[in-house]
Amino acid sequence: MIGNDVVLALVVATALGFDFTNGFHDTGNAMATSIVTGALPPRVAVAVSAVLNLVGAFLSTAVAATIAGGLVESxxxxxxxVMAGLTGSILWNLTTWFLGIPSSSSHALIGGVVGATMAAAGTSAVKWQGLVAKVIVPAALSPVIAGAVAALGTHLVYRLTRDVSEGPRRRGFRTGQIGSACMVSLAHGTNDAQKTMGVITLALIANGTLHAGAKSPSWVITSCAMAIALGTYLGGWRVIRALGKGLVEIEAPQGMASESASAAVILASTDFGYSLSTTHVATGSILGSGVGKKGAVVRWRIARRMVAAWLITLPAAAGVGALAYWVANGIGGSAGVVVIFIVLVLASVAFYAASRHPAVTPENVNAAWTGSVVPRPPTDEVSR
Structure with missing residues (x-):
């Protein structure tokens, strides 16, 4: 018979595994535009992002409180x-990362937990008002707000520097991008690392280790911060490429404007305890930077694909989470948790093995970023 402490350890390990996948899945949110414009070399950018994700995770716990007690009845x-919810979120994260789609890790986690909770206790166990107010409404508004701010910022920086020659302007904004990209990484740590803190805290409450409404212990904060930082450093190459060159051909002034908009929206949302999708915010900002620059090419076809991925993330992760719960519950007790943990490990190994392709090594991605040939836009792209 496997004891509760062993099961709790498996759940915590799985949550930290999700935090790791969150890190490598969301690296592009902070650093894609800086790498594409040449403000930072790829390896340096990813390393800086990792460090600042680590620091940001210690700055706030408001979002962790939302996840631990604001979405489902503890x-x-x-x-x-909790284990089933994590299974749904990790499998969705791995799938979209493998395909290079910048979907929302945050919504995958929330969808997985909500789906598993509904499978276990019905719809009454979900705090629908909290889910709408803290997740769905911010998901709908944040990319629009970030895009509008980035569009206005891009328009202003080009207008204010129109008499500055191209070379000095590009160099100046590349330098400014280092600061704005660092702010996005810091903001990402304040919001995304907390989601895993909240899930682990929820598991500790479910196990009776903590009382309902308890704050995340220091060891939870530290371990989550380290997990997301490590994931950021090791694996953001696929999604960086999709964000950095897939949506808009970014120049340094656009990059600085989009990153500044992203950082401002994420930090404001963290302060209110909103479980925001940093991927949504970053994508909205990048699109806004394209809209704000006269003559820029915005690849709306790719944007539509991303939006489609966003729309299905919550229900897809919820479905996998519910399925994982039914499997675990059908097997029964601790054995069910162990079985889905083993399945999750095997699936993760399979995804990692399948991703070992030369086209996405750091060296080849770097060559793609610095190449002089720009692919011709598809026919449904729109010049603004």
Missing amino acids: HDVTLTV
Whole structure:
């Protein structure tokens, strides 16, 4: 018979695994535009992002409190529910990372937990008002707000520097981008690392280790910060390429404007405890920077694909989370948790093995970023 402490350890390990995948899945949010414009070399950019994600994770716990107690009834949550929810979120994260789609890790996690909770205790166990107010409304508004701010910022920087020659302007904004990219990484740590803190805290409450409404312990904050930082350093190459060159051909003034808009929106949302999708914000900002520059090419076809991925993330992760719960519950007790943990490990190994392709090594991605040939836009792209 496997004890509760062993099951709790598996759940915590799985949550930290999600935090790791969150790091490599969301590296592009902070550093894609800086790398594309040449403000930072790829390896340096990813290393800086990792360090600042680590620092940002210690700056706030408001979002962790939202995840731990604001979305589902904690008394209806068991360790099996938490494990099943994490399974749904990780499998979705791995799928979209493998395909190079910048989907939302945050919404995958929330969808997985909500789906598993509904499978275990029904719809009444979900705090729908909190889900709408803290997740769905911010998801709808944040990319629009970030895009509008980035469009206005891009328009202003080009207008204010129109008499400055191209070379000095490009060099100046590349330098400014280093600061704005660092702010996005710091903001990402304040928001995204907290989501895993909240899930681990929810597991500790379900196990009886903490009382309902308890704050995340120091060891939880530290371990989550380290996991997301390590993931950021090791694996953001696929999604960086999709964000950095897939949506808009970015110049340094656009990059600085989009990063500044992203950082401002993420930090403001963290302060209110909104579980924001940093991927949504970053994508909205990049699109806004294209809209704000006269003559820029905005690849709306790719943007539409990303939006489609966003729309299905919550229900898809919820479905996988619910399925994982039914499997674990059908097997019964601690054994069910162990089985889905083993399945999750095997699936992760399979995804990693399948991703070992020369086209996405750091060296080849770097060559693509610095190449002089720009692919011809598809026919449905729109010049603004």
